[in-house]
Amino acid sequence: VSTRSAASHEFEDLNGNADRLIDRVRQGNRRDLARALSYVEYGGAMAQAIGRAAWANASGAHLVGITGAPGAGKSTLTSALIKEERLAGDVVTVLAIDPSSPFSGGAILGDRIRMMDHALDDGVFIRSMAARGHLGGLSLAAPQALRVMDASSPSRIILETVGVGQTEIEIAGAADTVVVVVNPGWGDDVQANKAGLLEIADIFVINKADREGVSRCKRDLEQMLDLNAELLDGWRPPIICTVAVNGEGVSELDAVIRRHEDHLRDSGRLVKRRSARVKSELEKIIALTLTQRALLFAGGRDFQLALDRVLAHEIDLYSAAELLVSQATPD
Numbered sequence: 358v359s360t361r362s363a364a365s366h367e368f369e370d371l372n373g374n375a376d377r378l379i380d381r382v383r384q385g386n387r388r389d390l391a392r393a394l395s396y397v398e399y400g401g402a403m404a405q406a407i408g409r410a411a412w413a414n415a416s417g418a419h420l421v422g423i424t425g426a427p428g429a430g431k432s433t434l435t436s437a438l439i440k441e442e443r444l445a446g447d448v449v450t451v452l453a454i455d456p457s458s459p460f461s462g463g464a465i466l467g468d469r470i471r472m473m474d475h476a477l478d479d480g481v482f483i484r485s486m487a488a489r490g491h492l493g494g495l496s497l498a499a500p501q502a503l504r505v506m507d508a509s510s511p512s513r514i515i516l517e518t519v520g521v522g523q524t525e526i527e528i529a530g531a532a533d534t535v536v537v538v539v540n541p542g543w544g545d546d547v548q549a550n551k552a553g554l555l556e557i558a559d560i561f562v563i564n565k566a567d568r569e570g571v572s573r574c575k576r577d578l579e580q581m582l583d584l585n586a587e588l589l590d591g592w593r594p595p596i597i598c599t600v601a602v603n604g605e606g607v608s609e610l611d612a613v614i615r616r617h618e619d620h621l622r623d624s625g626r627l628v629k630r631r632s633a634r635v636k637s638e639l640e641k642i643i644a645l646t647l648t649q650r651a652l653l654f655a656g657g658r659d660f661q662l663a664l665d666r667v668l669a670h671e672i673d674l675y676s677a678a679e680l681l682v683s684q685a686t687p688d
């Protein structure tokens with residue numbers, strides 16, 4: 358009995374601490390926002406407690422995902438967008454997902470430098486995240502981090518991910534407004550198509566429009582949209598040309614993002630999109646929870662026993678899984 362009450366006391370303490378932390382985040386304390394995000398990145402019980410407190414204090418800020426090939430200019434564009442939004446008096450929060458590749462060190466450093474313009478601005482919060490320790494990886498850590506940011510009531514949250522790899526594309530694709538960044542030049546449009554970026558785009562940006570091949574790139578994108586017209590759900594993704602390094606076209610992009618936001622709200626699609634996002638995350642969490650439980654049941658002994666039986670061809674994999682899950686979740 359005494360261990361149980363000690364454990365529940367510890368649990369209450371954790372929740373109390375998380376509540377207090379999120380309360381300070383809500384009041385706009387940036388250091389506490391940074392701390393809360395570190396907990397989330399690290400994972401574990403405190404991350405969960407913080408996620409719970411953040412969800413209870415959701416502000417529903419508009420989430421803009423910016424994705425595209427490495428080096429397409431996503432960070433430069435984000436920085437230029439922030440400038441635009443700050444002029445409008447908006448408070449902006451940015452989550453940049455660091456690719457897990459060990460070769461990305463230079464890119465991460467580059468991001469930090471490119472967004473340095475806003476380092477001293479109180480209305481801008483920028484965080485990059487790797488989520489190495491988080492159980493369930495990036496696909497569960499990113500939404501948890503976004504919830505914490507959301508609790509700070511920004512006018513907008515920008516999420517930058519590199520458009521390579523299933524997980525990164527999925528994360529960006531779940532945003533309210535998805536901006537896909539391509540560059541002029543032969544074959545870029547085909548790349549966007551191949552990588553599955555076409556299906557998730559609400560807005561296309563042809564960045565580096567100071568280079569050759571812009572009209573060709575635009576024509577190819579239009580053609581792809583024509584071919585996939587049946588996928589469009591009352592919104593044909595506009596194509597915006599930008600030169601992120603000097604801000605050209607960025608106010609137009611900002612206006613189109615706002616137009617898409619209005620479109621989502623007016624058509625009821627915002628609620629649908631967000632529900633789908635929560636549903637898919639909940640399914641992932643259930644899968645992870647069940648997996649953990651089945652693997653760890655009886656200290657992992659049952660899993661080893663079942664595995665041995667599978668390897669001896671006594672039972673098949675599905676039966677073993679069914680057995681382990683039902684043992685671990687008694688009704």
Ligand SMILES: Nc1nc2c(ncn2[C@@H]2O[C@H](COP(=O)(O)OP(=O)(O)OP(=O)(O)O)[C@@H](O)[C@H]2O)c(=O)[nH]1
Pocket residue numbers: 426427428429430431432433434464465467468471519564565566567599600601602603
């Ligand atoms: N010429 C030209 N260069 C640009 C433009 N926008 C960005 N760049 C340059 O392109 C390079 C990559 O820009 P980033 O903003 O780091 O691109 P990114 O997509 O964030 O890159 P990763 O995060 O590494 O995938 C930098 O050297 C930028 O200065 C543009 O409009 N025109």
Ligand SMILES: [Mg+2]
Pocket residue numbers: 431432433464468517
């Ligand atoms: Mg970047």
